[in-house]
Amino acid sequence: MNKTLVKGGLIVGLVLLMASCATAPPMAPFSPQSLDGKVSSGDYVAKPENFVVVFDGSSSMAEPYKGSLNTGNSKFAVAKDLVDRxxxxxxxxPIQGGMTAFGLGKAPVTTVYGMTDYTQDGLAESLGRVSSPAGTTPMGLGLTEAGTLLKDASGDIAIIVFGDGEENTTTTAALDAANALKEQFGDRACLYTVFVGNTDKGRKLMSDIAATSACGMATSADELASADAMAAFVEKVFLEKAPAKPVAKPAPLPVPQPKISWILSGVNFDLNKAVVRQDAKDILQNDIKILKENPQIRVEVQGHTCDLGDAAYNRSLSDKRANAIKDYLVSQGVAADRLTARGYGEDRPRFPNDSETNRAKNRRVELVPMN
Structure with missing residues (x-):
């Protein structure tokens, strides 16, 4: 690098900085808009896994900024304030962060932060060490250094450049360096530029750098002047909607159970008897088959009597008849825990007890599904 050029840049930067410090008004107050809620709610997540700030600390940044944000301050002071905002x-x-500055009158490029786990305090402390503008503007070297910092990075990358676009060295042209980053990282890297300058030439270079990545954008100090605008910028660079949560599949509807109600009209009993007759056993074979084919069905085995005899006797007799049928079903392979035996005595006649024929029909057992 030309020593005379560097020395001249140092002197010019120092003179401009002293002049701006003597007259610079206080920086505009800033109250950040919080984005913490969007992250803590789970609605948003980190967009890049890594970011690097590339900061212009060259002597041209000592010139007064002519835009509307913090007018009267140096471009350097406005750019630092924007990084702070x-x-x-x-x-x-949970991302990795870094910051490199070019110019500053020392080495052409200086890494002032990272790569490391990002914290607000860590970046703020490192920004504080960027003390004064000086030297030439090797913006291309600043971008190349960003690529070096990120060479081992995995995942997506954001590179944010703050400067006036007044490149005055072609050691590595800024646009060539931006294209090299595109070649190095492909679509993983997004370049964002924040123009803090006064010339159309500088604005165009910053815009062209951002355009080397399809996902980047170019903006300016004045466009980021409000807290809302800065929050929108930070959201675009660092946040994205969280992936949609998988929708829980509704529980399958229960399989409709067959509605079965058997009246074992052929399963009758002799008067005052609870013995399962052979004709009843023959009829029960069909019911046993149905029960075995439908193991989900639970059955109440209901015993009944006619009206002859007193109520207490008939209740006891109906219990015996119900249990006799239950025991037979169990002996034929139907699980006992699926069967509940209960006697109803003479309380539920199916036919009027006005003849011996009807009374014989009421001396019966019915199988009634419970589910």
Whole structure:
């Protein structure tokens, strides 16, 4: 690098900085808009896994900024304030961060932060060490250094450049370096530029750098002047909607159970008897088959009597008849825990007890599904 050029840049930067410090008004107050709620709610997650700030600390940044944000301050002071505003607006994110500055009158490029786990305090402390503008503007080397910092990075990348676009060295042209980053990282890297300058030439270069990545964008100090605008910028660079949560599949509807009600009209009993007759056993074979084919069905075995005899006797007799049928079903392979035997005595006649024929029909057992 030309020593005379560097020395001249140092002198010019120092003179401009002293002049701006003597007259610079206080920086505009800034209250960041919090984005923490969007992250803590789970609605948003970190967009990149890594980011690097590339900061212009060259002598041209000592010139007064002519835009509307913090007018009367140097471009250097306005750019530092913008990085500080961005940092204060950023929510806590599990990402890697870094910052490199070019110019500063020392080495052409200086890494001042990272790569490391990002924290607001860590970036703020590192920004504080960027003390004064000086030297030439090797913006291309600043971008190349960002690529070096990120060479081992996995996942997506955001590179944010703050400067005036007044490149005055072609050691590595800024646009060539931006294209090299595109070649190095492909679609994983998004370049964002924040123009803090006064010339159309500088604005165009910053815009062209951002355009090398399809996912990047170019903006300016004045466009980020409000807290809302800075929050929107931080959200675009650092956040994205969380992936949609999988919708829980509704529980399958229960399989409709067959509605079965058997009246074992052929299963009758002799008067005052609870013995299962052979004709009843023959009829029960069909019911046993149905029960075995439908193991989900639970059955109440209901015993009944006619009206002859007193109520207590008939209740006891109906219990015996119900249990006799239950025992027979169990002996034929129907699980006992699916059967509940209960006698109803003479309380539920199916036919009027006005003849011996009807009374014989009422001396019966019915199988009634419970589910």
């Amino acid at each position: 961005m940092n204060k607006t950023m929510p806590a994110l």
